[in-house]
Every structure is written in structure tokens, then in C-alpha cells.
Amino acid sequence: MSGSTITPWVVGNWKMNPLQADAGALLKNFKQLLNEQNIAEAACHIGVAPTAIALTTVQNELAQASRHIMTVAQDVSRVAGTGAYTGELSAELLKDYGVEFVLIGHSERREIFADQPHIINEKVKNALNAGLTVIYCVGESLEQRESGQAEQVVLQQICDIAAVVQAEQWKQIVVAYEPIWAIGTGKTASPEDAQAMHAKIREGLSQITPMGLHTAILYGGSVKPENAVELAACPDINGALVGGASLNAESFYKIAQAFANTK
Numbered sequence: 001m002s003g004s005t006i007t008p009w010v011v012g013n014w015k016m017n018p019l020q021a022d023a024g025a026l027l028k029n030f031k032q033l034l035n036e037q038n039i040a041e042a043a044c045h046i047g048v049a050p051t052a053i054a055l056t057t058v059q060n061e062l063a064q065a066s067r068h069i070m071t072v073a074q075d076v077s078r079v080a081g082t083g084a085y086t087g088e089l090s091a092e093l094l095k096d097y098g099v100e101f102v103l104i105g106h107s108e109r110r111e112i113f114a115d116q117p118h119i120i121n122e123k124v125k126n127a128l129n130a131g132l133t134v135i136y137c138v139g140e141s142l143e144q145r146e147s148g149q150a151e152q153v154v155l156q157q158i159c160d161i162a163a164v165v166q167a168e169q170w171k172q173i174v175v176a177y178e179p180i181w182a183i184g185t186g187k188t189a190s191p192e193d194a195q196a197m198h199a200k201i202r203e204g205l206s207q208i209t210p211m212g213l214h215t216a217i218l219y220g221g222s223v224k225p226e227n228a229v230e231l232a233a234c235p236d237i238n239g240a241l242v243g244g245a246s247l248n249a250e251s252f253y254k255i256a257q258a259f260a261n262t263k
């Protein structure tokens with residue numbers, strides 16, 4: 001069972017970065033690199049997940065790029081629709097402003113902002129019902145890996161959302177496997193370990209939905225140009241969710257190029 005025919009996705013997760021001037025320069029440089037040497041849309045989906053305040057500006061900037069680049073929200077409210085919910089940004093508002101993709105369940109949301117599985121499920125349900133594509137993040141901690149629980153934890157996280165994803169909505173799901181111990185640490189899972197977990201995730205997804213065979217499963221955690229080619233060579237790694245290295249136009253471009261050329 002392998003997902004090697006899936007078009008790869010490379011998505012930059014800017015997290016709570018960068019300041020406005022730096023974001024402008026980053027996008028300008030990235031678009032320039034694409035102008036010099038395009039990465040075909042059919043070879044790799046590319047997306048950028050800026051801070052909520054920058055979504056519209058980034059979207060307008062990306063509309064000027066030589067190819068389609070997705071604008072991705074980093075999170076969404078657990079509350080649907082519109083109403084008296086100070087500080088919240090709903091799936092319907094994202095959709096209305098033209099944002100079609102959203103990250104949900106990033107480990108920083110789970111760990112720092114107490115996004116428990118039931119909250120994540122509300123977010124996933126709202127996003128899917130609003131017609132968004134969800135990049136659903138899963139991953140184990142170092143402690144869980146060292147105690148041999150990694151697979152069980154990750155498969156449970158996959159099963160968690162099955163309660164709210166309707167049969168035909170699985171095509172709106174992309175999975176990002178991000179071992180927590182590899183995020184922002186410079187440590188990457190070995191391609192063998194990452195591939196083994198991705199294959200398990202695909203197997204788990206396929207038991208839930210026939211679309212599991214076609215679900216893009218991205219790897220995240222210290223992806224950089226130096227390790228992108230070997231990660232891209234793994235049959236069940238269908239792209240990357242890139243944090244730190246996405247804040248540098250050249251690094252991000254090289255990662256997208258690695259996936260486009262290797263897949």
C-alpha cells in the first residue's frame with residue numbers, strides 16, 4: 001500500500017512570525033525565485049500559512065505569483081458561523097474571505113492552548129462543513145516515542161476525527177505527521193522512521209475510508225533543504241509542513257523543488 005502517486009504538498013507554517021516588512025520581503029523573494037524557475041503546479045501544491053492578521057495581504061500578494069499558491073489559516077474557531085464571540089475567526093469567515101485551507105490540531109495548539117480532541121473535533125467539523133480543506137496535524141511526544149507508544153498515539157489522533165468527518169468529506173482532509181520532538185529542534189525523524197509512521201497512518205486511514213489510499217500525508221519537523229530530498233523519496237511522504245525553513249524564501253523554494261522533482 002503506497003501513496004506515491006499523490007501530488008505532493010509543501011506548506012509553510014509561519015506560526016507567530018514574521019513582522020510585516022519581513023513578510024513582504026519573504027513573499028517578494030519567493031515569487032522572484034518562481035519567476036526565475038517555475039515549479040509546475042502539477043508537480044507540487046504550494047501553500048503558505050501566515051498569521052491571521054496577514055491572511056488577506058498574503059492572499060493578495062500570492063495572487064500576483066506566477067503560479068497558484070494556497071493561503072492557509074493556522075487555526076479556526078471551535079464556533080461556527082458569525083456572532084458574539086470576541087476574538088474568534090470562524091470557518092465561514094475564512095471561506096467568505098477566500099481562504100480555503102486551514103491547519104487544525106498543530107501540537108503547539110494542543111500543548112500550549114489546550115486544544116483537546118473534542119475541541120479539535122469541533123474545529124474540524126466546522127471547517128469541513130464550511131467547505132474548507134483541513135490539514136490535520138498529528139504527532140507524538142518524545143516521551144511517548146521512547147516508551148513505544150508513538151504509533152498508538154498517532155493512530156488514536158487519526159481515529160479521533162473519524163467521529164466528525166462524513167464519508168465524502170475525507171477528500172477534504174490532508175494529514176500532517178509532526179513528531180513533537182522534531183518541531184523546531186533541528187532533529188528530524190529518520191526517513192525510515194517517518195516512512196514507517198506514514199505507512200501506518202495510511203493503513204489506519206484506509207481502514208476508515210477508501211479515500212485513505214489517496215490522502216496526502218505530509219511530514220513536519222525540522223524539514224530543510226538538506227533533508228527534503230530523502231524525505232521526498234519515501235513513498236508515503238506526500239509533502240512537508242515546514243516551520244522555520246519557510247521563513248527563508250530560498251530554503252522554502254528548495255524544499256518545494258525537492259518534492260516536485262523527487263515525486
Ligand code: PGA
Nearest residue numbers: 183184221222242243244
Ligand atoms: P519546524 O516546524 O519546521 O520549525 O520544525 C514545523 C511545524 O511546526 O509545522
